[in-house]
Amino acid sequence: xxxxxxxxxxxxxxxxxxxxxxxxxxxVGVGPGSALAxxxxxxxxxxLVLRDPDIPVVGNPDGxxxxxxxxxxxxxxxxxxxxxLRQVVEDDGKVRLVHKDWPILGEVSVTAARMVLASKxxxxxxxxxxxxxxxxxxxxxxxxxxxxxxxxxxxDRADRDLAANAKAIDAIIKRxxxxxxxxxxxxxxxxxxxxxxxxxxxxxxxxxxxxxxARKAAQK
Numbered sequence: 001x002x003x004x005x006x007x008x009x010x011x012x013x014x015x016x017x018x019x020x021x022x023x024x025x026x027x028v029g030v031g032p033g034s035a036l037a038x039x040x041x042x043x044x045x046x047x048l049v050l051r052d053p054d055i056p057v058v059g060n061p062d063g064x065x066x067x068x069x070x071x072x073x074x075x076x077x078x079x080x081x082x083x084x085l086r087q088v089v090e091d092d093g094k095v096r097l098v099h100k101d102w103p104i105l106g107e108v109s110v111t112a113a114r115m116v117l118a119s120k121x122x123x124x125x126x127x128x129x130x131x132x133x134x135x136x137x138x139x140x141x142x143x144x145x146x147x148x149x150x151x152x153x154x155x156d157r158a159d160r161d162l163a164a165n166a167k168a169i170d171a172i173i174k175r176x177x178x179x180x181x182x183x184x185x186x187x188x189x190x191x192x193x194x195x196x197x198x199x200x201x202x203x204x205x206x207x208x209x210x211x212x213x214a215r216k217a218a219q220k
Contacts, residue, residue: 118162
């Protein structure tokens with residue numbers, strides 16, 4: 001996990017990583033395992049956390065379980081887990097995956113987040129996200145633009161869309177960051193799986209179990 005001091009932590013076990021939020025915790029900010037402060041009910045509503053209309057959905061948009069990932073394009077752990085997470089979502093077939101930019105590693109990360117979010121206006125969010133999250137080296141602004149162009153993103157249009165929608169895009173990024181902090185996450189990647197917090201990296205098997213647990217919790 002990438003933290004503010006950029007130190008790595010060993011991946012937690014599923015038992016260590018999963019903290020059930022409890023019924024209604026995402027909506028009202030209370031319940032077992034909650035790290036929410038007073039007043040965070042306005043930040044951590046179910047609609048904004050799981051179904052933010054301004055963020056495209058990957059996977060099955062009608063899925064019965066939602067995974068929310070708080071990530072940074074320059075986070076090596078986010079890159080490492082990306083293909084495995086996508087495979088879990090594809091194999092399951094009933095999972096909604098929502099990528100939430102939490103650019104905590106500097107201005108280049110902010111630029112990457114803003115450019116990818118601008119790409120949604122030309123219906124190429126997934127292409128833009130995938131090409132940046134698969135990079136093995138640290139991103140720079142010229143490299144971001146090169147990669148996006150290679151993925152078929154119209155950079156001139158992206159620049160125009162970013163300028164025209166800067167307020168809305170920056171509001172998304174701020175909203176994501178406010179949520180991550182309210183959940184008590186310390187770095188990237190961090191996840192919400194149904195009603196469970198996952199502050200760190202899981203294996204494919206552990207993600208599968210977290211999804212199964214989320215389905216059980218939803219039935220209670």
